[in-house]
Amino acid sequence: MMDTFAALAHGMAVAVQPMNLLYALIGVFLGTAVGVLPGIGPALTVALLLPVTYKLDPGGSLIMFAGIYYGGMYGGSTTAILINTPGESASMATALEGNKMAKAGRGGPALATSAIGSFVAGTIATIGLAFLAPWLVDFAVRFGPEDYFALMCVAFVTVSATFGDSPIRGLTSLFIGLTLGLVGIDKLTGQARLAFGVPELLDGVEVTTLAVGLFAVGEALYVASRRHHTEEKLEPVRGSLWMTKEDWKRSWKPWLRGTMFGFPIGALPAGGAEIPTFLSYSTEKRLTKHPEEFGKGAIEGVAGPEAANNASAAGTLVPLLTLGLPTSATAAMMLAGFQQYGLNPGPLLFAERPDLVWGLIASLFIANCMLLVLNLPLVGLWVRLLAIPQPWLYAGILVFATMGTIAAKPSVVELSMLAGFGVLGFLMRRFDFPIAPVVVGLILGPIAESQLRRALAISLGDPVTLLQSPISATLLGIALVALLAPFVLKGLGRFKANED
Amino acid sequence: MTSRDPAQPQRRVDRAGIVIAALLAGLAAVLVWDARGLQSTSMYGMGPEAMPVVVATGLALLAIGNFIDALRGNLPARESADPLPVLLILIGLALLIAIIGFGGGFILATAALFVTTSAAFGRRAIVVDSIIALVMSSLIYLAFDRLLTLSLPAGPLERLL
Numbered sequence: 001m002m003d004t005f006a007a008l009a010h011g012m013a014v015a016v017q018p019m020n021l022l023y024a025l026i027g028v029f030l031g032t033a034v035g036v037l038p039g040i041g042p043a044l045t046v047a048l049l050l051p052v053t054y055k056l057d058p059g060g061s062l063i064m065f066a067g068i069y070y071g072g073m074y075g076g077s078t079t080a081i082l083i084n085t086p087g088e089s090a091s092m093a094t095a096l097e098g099n100k101m102a103k104a105g106r107g108g109p110a111l112a113t114s115a116i117g118s119f120v121a122g123t124i125a126t127i128g129l130a131f132l133a134p135w136l137v138d139f140a141v142r143f144g145p146e147d148y149f150a151l152m153c154v155a156f157v158t159v160s161a162t163f164g165d166s167p168i169r170g171l172t173s174l175f176i177g178l179t180l181g182l183v184g185i186d187k188l189t190g191q192a193r194l195a196f197g198v199p200e201l202l203d204g205v206e207v208t209t210l211a212v213g214l215f216a217v218g219e220a221l222y223v224a225s226r227r228h229h230t231e232e233k234l235e236p237v238r239g240s241l242w243m244t245k246e247d248w249k250r251s252w253k254p255w256l257r258g259t260m261f262g263f264p265i266g267a268l269p270a271g272g273a274e275i276p277t278f279l280s281y282s283t284e285k286r287l288t289k290h291p292e293e294f295g296k297g298a299i300e301g302v303a304g305p306e307a308a309n310n311a312s313a314a315g316t317l318v319p320l321l322t323l324g325l326p327t328s329a330t331a332a333m334m335l336a337g338f339q340q341y342g343l344n345p346g347p348l349l350f351a352e353r354p355d356l357v358w359g360l361i362a363s364l365f366i367a368n369c370m371l372l373v374l375n376l377p378l379v380g381l382w383v384r385l386l387a388i389p390q391p392w393l394y395a396g397i398l399v400f401a402t403m404g405t406i407a408a409k410p411s412v413v414e415l416s417m418l419a420g421f422g423v424l425g426f427l428m429r430r431f432d433f434p435i436a437p438v439v440v441g442l443i444l445g446p447i448a449e450s451q452l453r454r455a456l457a458i459s460l461g462d463p464v465t466l467l468q469s470p471i472s473a474t475l476l477g478i479a480l481v482a483l484l485a486p487f488v489l490k491g492l493g494r495f496k497a498n499e500d
Numbered sequence: 501m502t503s504r505d506p507a508q509p510q511r512r513v514d515r516a517g518i519v520i521a522a523l524l525a526g527l528a529a530v531l532v533w534d535a536r537g538l539q540s541t542s543m544y545g546m547g548p549e550a551m552p553v554v555v556a557t558g559l560a561l562l563a564i565g566n567f568i569d570a571l572r573g574n575l576p577a578r579e580s581a582d583p584l585p586v587l588l589i590l591i592g593l594a595l596l597i598a599i600i601g602f603g604g605g606f607i608l609a610t611a612a613l614f615v616t617t618s619a620a621f622g623r624r625a626i627v628v629d630s631i632i633a634l635v636m637s638s639l640i641y642l643a644f645d646r647l648l649t650l651s652l653p654a655g656p657l658e659r660l661l
Contacts, residue, residue: 051644052648055648168562168565168569172562175558182555191539191548193535193548194534221586224585224588226582227585228582389623390622391618391619392629392632394618394620396636398592399637400640406600406652407651410600412597412600415596419594430581431576445555453546
């Protein structure tokens with residue numbers, strides 16, 4: 001317990017250095033500005049802004065990242081409230097009530113309750129992260145390679161199959177990601193796999209190229225293809241920005257309840273903020289004293305899900321920092337940020353670079369405070385960003401997206417891959433395949449493979465080793481249940497439908 | 501059997517779904533073909549060829565799953581899509597790649613992408629957009645190349661700056 005306080009205090013000392021404060025401020029500002037653009041979720045915000053941090057030292061860059069991460073989340077909720085185009089499924093619940101509030105001229109209080117709720121939830125959840133992380137690290141040190149492999153199997157299954165609309169389509173996405181993860185030189189034997197004699201492919205598929213291609217280029221193609229369907233309407237912020245006493249009274253409990261849903265679910269290696277946000281939404285709908293307002297702009301329906309969303313974002317940092325396990329697309333992009341410095345999050349990083357890890361955690365607190373102070377006064381600026389005409393907006397997004405790749409590797413092969421992933425992202429959106437499992441598969445696939453091979457090398461090739469470790473056996477059991485559950489439940493559902 | 505049966509409006513074979521299943525099966529075949537060229541050098545445990553085969557097996561199973569979904573017409577409903585804007589953006593990306601490939605530099609390449617994308621989203625003021633694009637690309641180039649010292653590819657325009 002005292003260790004955590006000492007470590008956190010040390011982290012604070014790192015984070016409040018003037019240069020680092022400046023990095024956090026730039027991160028928060030850029031994150032909000034990019035996150036507020038319609039159709040851009042936090043994952044893409046982080047991916048687009050990765051090149052900005054290329055030339056910084058790891059500490060400063062990770063601190064800027066913390067700001068970008070939280071800033072992107074804040075920006076996303078502003079978009080959801082003001083034009084009803086949630087950049088990610090986790091802001092869908094916010095858009096439901098928030099956009100109705102904005103239409104009714106209560107956009108100000110909706111933005112305020114979402115900003116303050118995010119602050120409350122983010123702060124509580126970051127405290128949770130600070131206390132849970134060392135404990136988990138102690139536990140994770142005892143993990144052998146077979147346990148890591150089993151843990152990744154759990155993440156694979158939960159990210160792709162368990163919570164999506166269709167386990168088959170989710171798993172298809174995951175396996176596309178795993179295939180891309182195979183490309184390049186095999187680290188153990190030095191043999192090239194799936195490189196087809198192209199030298200650029202020997203290094204493997206770059207995570208940022210994949211993410212920017214799938215998210216940015218894919219999204220632009222998709223929106224362009226169905227431009228004739230949608231008419232986006234920006235709701236002006238009318239009336240007071242501030243919440244009334246009544247608004248406060250109706251908001252504070254949903255904030256806390258949302259945090260209670262968001263943090264634990266986010267911290268499980270299950271991924272996704274959709275579940276806690278929708279749990280929070282339905283809970284608030286049940287508990288409210290104003291049920292007639294739900295569907296017409298109830299403030300509880302903004303306060304709860306927004307808090308849940310932010311709390312789960314901090315929650316996903318728990319498996320990311322302690323186990324190196326990304327469970328959402330955004331966390332996957334954060335991991336890519338670590339990897340560009342050759343850093344691998346996990347128990348070792350806590351031991352070797354405590355200044356980095358705790359500096360990052362402390363910066364999350366600082367970023368949160370900055371966002372609260374910055375966001376409400378600057379809301380007019382963000383609204384103006386939302387008013388950029390669509391052609392220039394998407395043209396600008398594409399220019400910025402390709403710039404990241406051009407800066408990293410200005411080669412024809414890399415840019416063609418970016419375009420190819422863009423087409424893939426477009427097709428996946430069109431045919432309703434989830435995108436995040438591809439990114440998670442690309443990042444975790446090679447790690448899972450090397451852990452499995454290490455485990456089998458230690459056991460002299462005996463696969464029973466996977467079941468001899470109690471941790472690994474339990475985790476593999478969980479993975480199997482999580483894989484089969486949706487099929488069984490679907491079968492039951494069909495059975496019931498036949499009964500009717 | 502016609503698909504006019506009101507009780508089963510969705511039960512139609514989905515051609516796109518069949519194509520997706522075929523592509524997955526093809527990908528699985530490529531994986532196996534590629535893995536055959538690998539030598540298993542490790543004495544114990546798995547060699548480098550094991551994982552591709554595992555992934556290929558998964559892809560093959562998923563191809564079957566997608567095929568069944570497509571036969572049953574279980575894919576979610578799709579709205580009509582307009583191919584022209586998609587094509588325009590892809591042309592823009594192709595231009596960008598070509599200009600970078602032939603040493604035309606960052607500013608020209610991204611400006612080309614900007615103008616085609618903007619046109620794809622319905623703008624017809626190509627001259628105005630070109631000017632905006634060139635100014636914006638130049639500013640980005642100056643900001644990132646000079647201030648942040650990222651190395652962006654230089655062409656004739658960049659050398660003038």
